[in-house]
Amino acid sequence: MKLLVIEDDRATADYVANGLRQEGHVVDHVVDGREALGQAMSGGYDALVVDRMLPGLDGLSLVKALRAAKVTTPVIFLTTVGGVDDRIEGLQAGGDDYLVKPFAFGELSARIQALARRPAAAIQESVLTAGNLSMDLLRRKVTRAGQEIDLLPREFALLEHLLRRKGRVQTRTMLLEAVWDISFDPQTNVVETHISRLRAKIDKPFDKELIQTVRGAGYRVDG
Secondary structure (H helix, E strand, O other): OOOEEEOOOOOHHHHHHHHHHOOOOEEEEEEOHHHHHHHHHOOOOOOOOOOOOOOOOOHHHHHHHHHHHOOOOOOEEEEEEHHHHHHHHHHHHOOOEEOOOOHHHHHHHHHHHHHHHOHHHHOOOOOOEEOOOEEOOOEEEEEEEOEEEEOOHHHHHHHHHHHOOOOEEOOOHHHHHHHHOOOOOOOOOOOHHHHHHHHHHHHOOOOOEEEEEOOOOOOOOOO
């Protein structure tokens, strides 16, 4: 693969770039966000490894600009900023994966390989739909029947997860892991609370309910 590593920390950049080259990949390295933007738009890369904290143009703004320009190259964020809200922000900006420093090179390599195996249509998908509901991931805009719906970041992330798996039941555990990064059951009703809020915004004002409760299993979006 042809890869672009966008990282201003020399030690990290050398570690990543040299490891990827040893695996047989062609690797370019850029330290400045603005320079990286132009190179990523014209370089024909298979994947980008992007640090969030960059000089010139930060990683989030870089990826947002690429997605706005319809550049669909897979992006994995590599950063010390690792809170749940930060990861959600990175994914909503257009990133495809998020790896927090310090990291194991083997995991980074495996994640890049996984991104490369994703179907092109899945990578390019920027608008999710269910019935007359539409979610524009690039503009972070949700509408139903032409009416714009204002969602909080966590509500947006929850709805995006359900829409990406339209027609498939998502258990409470799946939602806790995907949206809140909780890998154990904390005996909280956070999922139920957010589902209720989502329903009040995207279902209650309209004739048809899109979010279905599957008794004893979880939740599913139909449409």
